[in-house]
Amino acid sequence: xxxxxxxxxxxxxxxxxxxxxxxxxxxxxxxxxxxxxxxxxxxxxxxxxxxxxxxxxxxxxxxxxxxxxxxxxxxxxxxxxxxxxxxxxxxxxxxxxxxxxxxxxxxxxxxxxxxxxxxxxxxxxxxxxxxxxxxxxxxxxxxxxxxxxxxxxxxxxxxxxxxxxxxxxxxxxxxxxxxxxxxxx
Amino acid sequence: xxxxxxxxxxxxxxxxxxxxxxxxxxxxxxxxxxxxxxxxxxxxxxxxxxxxxxxxxxxxxxxxxxxxxxxxxxxxxxxxxxxxxxxxxxxxxxxxxxxxxxxxxxxxxxxxxxxxxxxxxxxxxxxxxxxxxxxxxxxxxxxxxxxxxxxxxxxxxxxxxxxxxxxxxxxxxxxxxxxxxxxxxxxxxxxxxxxxxxx
Numbered sequence: 001x002x003x004x005x006x007x008x009x010x011x012x013x014x015x016x017x018x019x020x021x022x023x024x025x026x027x028x029x030x031x032x033x034x035x036x037x038x039x040x041x042x043x044x045x046x047x048x049x050x051x052x053x054x055x056x057x058x059x060x061x062x063x064x065x066x067x068x069x070x071x072x073x074x075x076x077x078x079x080x081x082x083x084x085x086x087x088x089x090x091x092x093x094x095x096x097x098x099x100x101x102x103x104x105x106x107x108x109x110x111x112x113x114x115x116x117x118x119x120x121x122x123x124x125x126x127x128x129x130x131x132x133x134x135x136x137x138x139x140x141x142x143x144x145x146x147x148x149x150x151x152x153x154x155x156x157x158x159x160x161x162x163x164x165x166x167x168x169x170x171x172x173x174x175x176x177x178x179x180x181x182x183x184x185x
Numbered sequence: 186x187x188x189x190x191x192x193x194x195x196x197x198x199x200x201x202x203x204x205x206x207x208x209x210x211x212x213x214x215x216x217x218x219x220x221x222x223x224x225x226x227x228x229x230x231x232x233x234x235x236x237x238x239x240x241x242x243x244x245x246x247x248x249x250x251x252x253x254x255x256x257x258x259x260x261x262x263x264x265x266x267x268x269x270x271x272x273x274x275x276x277x278x279x280x281x282x283x284x285x286x287x288x289x290x291x292x293x294x295x296x297x298x299x300x301x302x303x304x305x306x307x308x309x310x311x312x313x314x315x316x317x318x319x320x321x322x323x324x325x326x327x328x329x330x331x332x333x334x335x336x337x338x339x340x341x342x343x344x345x346x347x348x349x350x351x352x353x354x355x356x357x358x359x360x361x362x363x364x365x366x367x368x369x370x371x372x373x374x375x376x377x378x379x380x381x382x383x384x
Contacts, residue, residue: 004265005272007199014192025251027231030187038248048188054258060251167383 012092013050019061020044056103063103077116082123085142093144128154187259191217191266198273206277209298221263228256278305283324286372325368335367336382343378
């Protein structure tokens with residue numbers, strides 16, 4: 001319940017999972033291939049995680065391993081973890097993996113997450129301190145949300161350290177009133 | 186897919202720039218709300234159907250049961266999305282009070298829904314009454330002071346005859362430079378009307 005209001009947690013649970021219905025369900029329009037509002041037992045449907053999880057607990061569906069943890073991704077991570085585009089696969093790769101692991105029979109997901117995070121973590125921190133702004137922003141696009149948080153924390157820590165050494169204005173306009181960029185609609 | 190709109194609402198909130206408050210999306214909010222009512226109706230009709238067939242709603246695990254379950258879960262999910270939206274915005278609205286002060290600029294006030302405006306005003310009144318009972322202004326000196334006076338430049342015409350805490354009035358014309366008590370200057374700086382000069 002601690003994460004009930006957590007926006008990131010809610011968005012993570014929106015990630016789709018493919019499931020196979022073990023039981024039939026009537027009166028619901030979640031299977032796009034069905035003509036009627038009826039899901040047959042044995043039909044394969046893409047469901048958001050929050051629904052798949054609860055139905056799995058009640059043994060109404062069986063869950064397949066999501067695409068972002070497939071063999072191709074694993075091989076890429078083994079080859080060069082730092083340059084794999086995890087964001088396009090799943091912006092909450094690690095959180096989603098942690099939620100998925102208990103649901104599927106595959107026991108290697110935990111190990112995959114750990115090894116991916118360990119090797120990428122080093123790269124994120126190095127880039128955060130050394131990369132110029134443009135190079136950094138290109139690097140950004142392949143990071144997951146968690147890694148972006150780390151990247152920004154590392155950069156702001158460095159910036160505050162420099163500011164502390166040099167000194168500077170201590171008062172600033174409230175960030176909400178600052179208009180650096182136009183809001184992208 | 187069920188629950189997608191609720192999640193869109195939150196994505197909008199999380200993709201906004203850090204520290205910025207997007208416009209209250211009452212349109213999408215209403216749509217999610219309508220989705221909830223729809224789920225409620227369908228849930229009830231499925232349960233009624235089970236009762237008419239003479240099944241025990243608690244124990245029967247037929248197709249209608251699973252249909253009703255899915256509607257129930259979608260309803261709970263949508264509720265969570267709506268609650269999180271309101272809760273996180275309320276958090277943000279409260280922090281405005283500390284960052285900007287008791288009077289909100291027009292462009293920010295427009296982004297709040299009516300109930301959020303009321304919430305802000307009530308929160309502000311509560312804080313004021315608490316501070317007056319303590320006789321301390323908690324909203325100033327957010328950065329620990331080094332010197333009681335600072336040098337500032339006025340960025341916008343604030344107007345004449347502003348009474349400072351030492352009962353003197355000052356004329357803050359645009360681009361003029363003043364040497365002020367930091368407690369007087371702080372609120373103008375956080376509203377973007379002055380800037381601190383250093384060095």
